[in-house]
Amino acid sequence: MPEVDGFWGVVPAGGAGTRLWPLSRAARPKFLLDLTGSGRTLLQGTVDRLTPLTGDRVVVVTGASHAEAVAEQLPQLGADRVLAEPAPRDSMAAIGLAAAVVERADPGAVIGSFAADHVIPDAETFRTAVREAVEVARDGHLVTLGVEPTHPATGFGYIRAGDALTGFPTARRAREFVEKPDVERATAYLASREYLWNAGMFVVRAGALLDLLAQWHPELAAGVRAIAADPERLDDIWPGLEKIAIDHAVAEPAAAAGRVVVVPAPFGWDDVGDFASLSTLLPAAEGPMTVVGDPADVTAVDAEGLVVAAGGRRVAVVGLDDVVVVDTPDAVLVTTRARAQDVKQVVDALKASGRSDLT
Amino acid sequence: MPEVDGFWGVVPAGGAGTRLWPLSRAARPKFLLDLTGSGRTLLQGTVDRLTPLTGDRVVVVTGASHAEAVAEQLPQLGADRVLAEPAPRDSMAAIGLAAAVVERADPGAVIGSFAADHVIPDAETFRTAVREAVEVARDGHLVTLGVEPTHPATGFGYIRAGDALTGFPTARRAREFVEKPDVERATAYLASREYLWNAGMFVVRAGALLDLLAQWHPELAAGVRAIAADPERLDDIWPGLEKIAIDHAVAEPAAAAGRVVVVPAPFGWDDVGDFASLSTLLPAAEGPMTVVGDPADVTAVDAEGLVVAAGGRRVAVVGLDDVVVVDTPDAVLVTTRARAQDVKQVVDALKASGRSDLT
Structure with missing residues (x-):
């Protein structure tokens, strides 16, 4: 299968993986580890999974203290593809900065954001879902991959799927994002077959994401675009950026506005939480x-x-x-x-x- | 309390303590370890327990490979007080050699043999029992300390006690040594109050022990006496010595012949088996x-x-x-x-x- 034109991978590499101590440490977080003994770290596995779709069009966003280790693990990426956050500002600032950098490098590009510390054993099925998500995203939608639940998990948020989207094999409107449920609610979600796990996987035109962000958090959108325009301003602007998760900043309000599409992801997925x-x-x-x-x-x-x-x-x-x-x-x-x-x-x-x- | 005139401690230091792996190793056996965190190793604790009775009259018998470590742990003993066995020949050869060495150094001496890897928290009560045992032994008896059982242990042999010995506070005739029992038998032993644990603690005149040995194993008695007379013959004689435990070689036949006395030992005792x-x-x-x-x-x-x-x-x-x-x-x-x-x-x-x- 060929690469997907104008598609960029964005990999936020954060989180310590506290429950995987003593393997994971603050200085050696989960994503830098080869937890499964596969020979590749979770970060490398995430990039490996994307590369058939993106080629070398991958941007990793990570804490400044991990940037060197990330670059060492991904020698195929240029140094400018590893964006170092001076301090953690939550996922919206991280993904927003990557989107702004991609938007400048490749206007019209679609980005797909996938956490560096998740495991998806069936990479082919993953890529089939991403290909569909990219095509949907080209129309300006914010697309999320919703993992088909296998049990009434209470540790994940859910996405409620609505009507099918005409012209695509599996995509459906996303009606809403819902918080982690209690076990009764999770059981009802599973039985309804209407709900999918929110695995934090977003596919969207870089410009469309920033335009959505500009509607609800204009200073944050302007901030990351300003950094992308002049990387030397990073240390000045970054500390003032709003600290907010992408779900709250964009995904939830966009879903409420009917702007989100979910592509059901029929693959095994695990965030290797413990x-x-x-x-x-x-x-x-x-x-x-x-x-x-x-x-x-x-x-x-x-x-x-x-x-x-x-x-x-x-x-x-x-x-x-x-x-x-x-x-x-x-x-x-x-x-x-x-x-x-x-x-x-x-x-x-x-x-x-x-x-x-x-x- | 004063030392006991003419009383020598004999400490056989052998056994690996396999069930205490990975603390104990072949090269670092149990008796060389400070298992309880007391600051003293089991060997040092054994000698410390004896010293108020013996002063520096202590002989340790150990494998050649541990002799240096034993001497380092017991700097108060002269180098000639650590007897190195060229190869393991079981407890009779080890204790017999020590007895022969003491017999030459101090004819008429009483020895008390106590394994290097046992724990006896109440050293005062231990010494009170040993003092009585030494006085009994001066009359030529083979005296053993029998630990008062606290539960129906199946991991120890037992000593069946008989009539009280006239003239001593607690000593009794020993009727027989019995092998490790099954749990029913151990329960019956405990209920009868006639049986004591055989902790392998013997107190006897060095010469009396060797004379008893000479009755049943004359070559073994002659062999250890010959080594004591000329230590240079150790490597020649040692490999030909009979490999037998002191219980089988002397204690059991002597008990059958009415020559053994048991002093009940009302102290906690543990062989730190696991x-x-x-x-x-x-x-x-x-x-x-x-x-x-x-x-x-x-x-x-x-x-x-x-x-x-x-x-x-x-x-x-x-x-x-x-x-x-x-x-x-x-x-x-x-x-x-x-x-x-x-x-x-x-x-x-x-x-x-x-x-x-x-x-």
Whole structure:
């Protein structure tokens, strides 16, 4: 399949992945890690997934402290394709800046924004959905990919789909974005077949996105366009930009105005939020113990679960079910998949005890 | 309390402590370790316990590969007080050699033999029992200290006590030594109040022990006496010595012949066989997690059990009860107290996979 003319990938690379400690750290966030042992980091996997559509037309937006690591992981991108945020200003400023940079480089371009730390095993199906989204976006729509839910998740927001869009195979009007539901509501959403997971994947003409932004947050739109016009103004303008998520800034009001289209995304998707999530993404293990790293480093006796052997040491587990052991050079975590969400509390405790050097 | 005239301590320092892996290794066996974080190793603790009775009259028998480490840990002993076995020949040869060396240095001396890797928290009560045992032994008896059982243990042999010995506060005739019982038998032993645990603690005149040995194993008795007379013959004689435990070689036949006395030992005693055993010996923790090492290295969230922080790294445990985590520089073990005995299987698996360097 050929590349898609005038289509640019935008990859916001942020977020620490606190619940994946001690693998992820402030200085070595989730997107820089090869969590699944695939040989590619989540960031590299995200760009790899886009490259057949975009060629080298990919822009990564990341914190200034990670820009060098991002550039090292993506040597195929020029240095000007890695945009460094002086400080976090939430997703609208990040994606808006990328949109403004692309708008100047390639007026009329369509951008697709995909977080650097998500996993989509079926890249072909992903790209088929993106191709349709790009064609819809060329008409000026704000298009989002809505992941078809597989269970009543309470950890994601949802998109309520409406009528089919004439002339496209699967695209539908998006009626509204809804916040993370409680479990009853999530169950009703799943049963209705009307709701899709909001995975934060947006496809839109760069100029159209900024024009929408200009309607509701004119100073933010003007700010990112000014930086794109004169990158030397970044440090001046950036701190004054409004801190707001793209969903609130543009997607929700645009949906209310009938300007959003959703393309159902019939592919597996995971935001690798914790070790329980990670363990579902790994290839089936030969024995009851799933291993990330060299299985020869792990001795499991009557034990079942996940071992991440990233410390260069022997890891031995005896007589535990559903155990998670994550070994790194300076810290080892022992928990269960059932308690994987609570790993965040370790990071909080370390910060509280003055050991931010470990977080 | 004064020292006991003519009383010598004999400390056989052998055994790897396989079920305490990865703390204990072939090259760093249990007795060389400070398992409880007391600041003293088990070997040092054993000698410390004896010194008020013996002064510097202590002989340690250990494998040649550990002799240097033993001497380093016990600088108060002269180099000639550490006897190095060229190869393991079981406990009779080890204790017999020590007895022969003491017999030459101090004819008429009484020796007390106490394994280097046991823990006895109440040293005063221990010494009171030993003082009585020494007085009994001066009459030529083979005296053993029998630990008063606290539960129907199946992991120890037992001593069946008989009539009280006239003239001593607690000593009784020993009727027989019995092997490790099954649980029904152990329960009956406990209920009968006739049986004591055989902790392998013997007190006897050095010459009397060797004379008893000469009755049943004359070549072994002659061999160790010949080495004591001319230490240069050690390497010649040692490999030909019979490999037999002191219980089988002397204690059991002497009991059958009515020559053994048992002094009940009303003190806590533990052979620190595994991490479950170790955890009972540690001071009560402030929280639900018992820590050996620096508690500041451990972050426990809703977790209970034992952490040995000996790796110089952060150990974090989230949401597990009865967990045992042992962190060392080159290996980490995760198990439960309930499965602590099965740690031996890790060592077996490592040997089978050619990783004896880790055992």
